[in-house]
Amino acid sequence: MKSRRIFGFSVSLILINLASIMERADESLLPAVYKEVSQAFNAGPIELGYLTFILKFVQSIACPVAGVLILYHDRPVVLAMGTAFWALSTAAVGLSQRFEQAAFWRAINGFGLAIVIPALQSFIADSYMDGMRGTGFGLLSLVGAVGGIGGGVLATIMAGHEYWGIPGWRFAFIMMASLSLLIGVLVYLFVVEPRKDPLAAHGADDGTERVMLVPKGTVTVSSIWSNSWLAMKSVMRVHTFQIIVLQGIVGSLPGAAMVFFTMWFELIGFDNNSSASLNSLFLVGCALGSFLGGCIADSISKYYPDSGRVMCAQFSAFMGIPFSWILFTRIEQSVENWNAFAVTVFFMGLCISWCASGANNPMFAEVVPSKHRTMIYAFDRAFEGSFASFAAPAVGFLTEKIYGYDPKSFETSGGSAQGALALSKGLLAMTVLPFGLCSLFYSPLYVVFKRDRDSAKVACSKELEMIS
Template sequence: MGLGTFGSRPVHRSKVLLSRHLAKMNTRKIFGISLSLILINMASIMERADENLLPSVYKEVSEAFSAGPTDLGYLTFIRNFVQALSSPVAGILVLYYDRPTVLAMGTMCWALSTAAVGASQHFLQVAFWRAVNGFGLAIVIPALQSFIADSYLDGVRGMGFGLLNLVGSVGGIGGGVLATVMAGQEFWGIPGWRCAFIMMAVLSSLIGILVFLFVVDPRTINITHGPGESSDRDNLVEKGKAGSAPVWADSWMAMKTVMKVQTFQIIVLQGIVGSVPWTAMVFFTMWFELIGFSHKNTAALLSLFATGCAMGSLLGGLIADRMSRIYPHSGRIMCAQFSAFMGIPFSWFLLTGITQSVSSWFTFAPTLFFMGLTISWCATCANNPMFAEVVPAKHRTMIYAFDRAFEGSFSSFAAPIVGILSERVYGYDPKSVNLLSGKEAFALSRGLFTMMAVPFGLCCLFYSPLYLTFRRDRENARIASLKEQEM
């Protein structure tokens, strides 16, 4: 029941005027771009920068805490696993708060944990704060994705997610380069890698405050209730005032609705294996440094790879938008399968075909760039845009949250498995007196190849059932949305 039903007409009129005022605030633009979208993309930049910090200084952390690849892999596992299990919290929080508030909460949480990692003196302290970091990211990422989904129409949603990934990759490049370059230095007697973590925490806190103060949820813009009507948000607020049970009932219904969608189930299945290679890639920095590359050369190689991924995510989204207009029910799926398949030959050539020597820098560089350009399409060309089309708009945060929960919980095992394979199968010795002998780099590359080529192939295969389910699920979602609007 809306406020206009039991309140006076002047009260409802004031509420509509307030809604229109908020909409005008949100349409404020800088250089023709929405201020809200600018700040949301800045939050994405900081999120990706934070993700890349620790992998960029694995070698220094390994030396500081006497940790081998398996121990370092567990740090990534802990953060990713906690992030996966906590992701549904984002879907529940948006029932109580608007998304800018949820984003600010998550940002402050990860900023605190990032600073704490930089100040940690024991390995277990690092592990604890990485878990807290995962909780903060779990709140932020689904809210970011649903925010973008609501800000773009179906036909250009791939471009929207591509732009988010593009600007986010800028943060990933910046965070990785900053940490890698600072790692080999000291500032005021403090190791450079610790300073990088503290600096990133301060910047993240600033962005979180700006998001909270100036970003308006796109659902606020679309308020169009007439006399006696109310938005879903109003209904949820009223239910929350009446008691928590109705809100939890809505949460449970949203979860069941999302879980029953077959397209969601299939994309999650491919994502479980498809995200494994990306988790394993956290060892790229350590691998290049074991080959013998300097911090700057390693940072340059990884920047080329990140640049390729950034451009590829946007390119994949644009191509899939065009393909979806030609082949409405299969265009996005074909693009995703192409991208997943390309991971197989590139993984083979990068990790086994190129001579592992500092003299191979000019072979590694273009390989990494074109690899990133072609293997980074899936999320922007298919997964995220298709999720937005197979559930009603009010369930979008929940579907992105559950996607992260399932994919992240399984893929989080990839990093420690790479370490285990490298040490126990391929002979990596973390206590070796000469880590630059070439033996350890070779062992790590074979562990990486195992955890990349096979999952890429399975990912490509698991997209196939979408040819049968996507069209039906999209039509069901449209019918459900129409019924809700009529009610």
């Protein structure tokens, strides 16, 4: 089965990238309207952090479900299933009348994203060769950022209006859910599984992309548990996986804490449009940096195949330290300094976003067989996300209990200098130290990555000999 093409571009890859756009838009909705949600549910930073925590935590513990589903179903089916979960739950959050209802539907939203994200990542890994995967993942992140920026900006701007009697922030959730559901249907109808597409393997570099799914007639409860357990063990014992997960546990904390950026800018005194612009510049920087980092890592890995990607990741993680220090301590927290904030957040995003596209995701694809790629991405998200999910509540706790933030800060117009200062201290604490530890924890990969990659190639060769 061949993927259709439009002007030379694969329809499957186009729709996969559209799904990434909607996924990122969905994740950016709530942080963009924290102020309005805080007022609607009478919730402070701790409660707002809990809404982010429950999505990330459920998403993390449910990610292995994607790895199991991929063993028995084509990825377009799995992607459509996950999209339906996240779309319907997004609409339900917008319709919620109580905080408890919103929290429940955020959990369902996390389950849908848990199915979608690893499947998207393994789809890209199977569609590009080893030396091009950084660019492929960077492109996925770049176009996905369009959704993150669009969703965040749209929700922030709409939050100040009403549409047919519906508060703007609620209408944004309902509208985004409808678009997501449409993309899910298109993915189900038109995306072709790479393992069935003879032209999809820009990534058919080791022959393993032809691995067949388990025939439906042979699926039993026993075989599901047996095959899933074998896949899990195969992934968990890879040292490269263990090290990347370790760095990711601390390295993902800053990103999870940064969901408070829009709220922080509004506390400083910026209006909705200015806050949305600043957050968008940060996201644009992250998007361009992810693509740039993927391309740079691909180029360096051609000359230093065993260490090039690791060097790029360490540089990117380390750069988070000076930028966090400048952003939260050296720029005066005043609306007069919009330009200084804009330049800092843009270049911060440009430099700190290389790790996933340039190192983690391409390296994962090289240290396990193709049939286990979804499983390794799923377990990476499970471990990293479960710890990172505590970052937003931790920022809320530090802000309120340690630094003295008053949840009533938003009741007065023009922001709150005391609230902004307290939140900036909480954000600083959750960025500088994790960035430093993340850079340090990459170091063992200089030794183990080559060994794991060579072992995976040997295993793939043996599988091909047995099949032959």
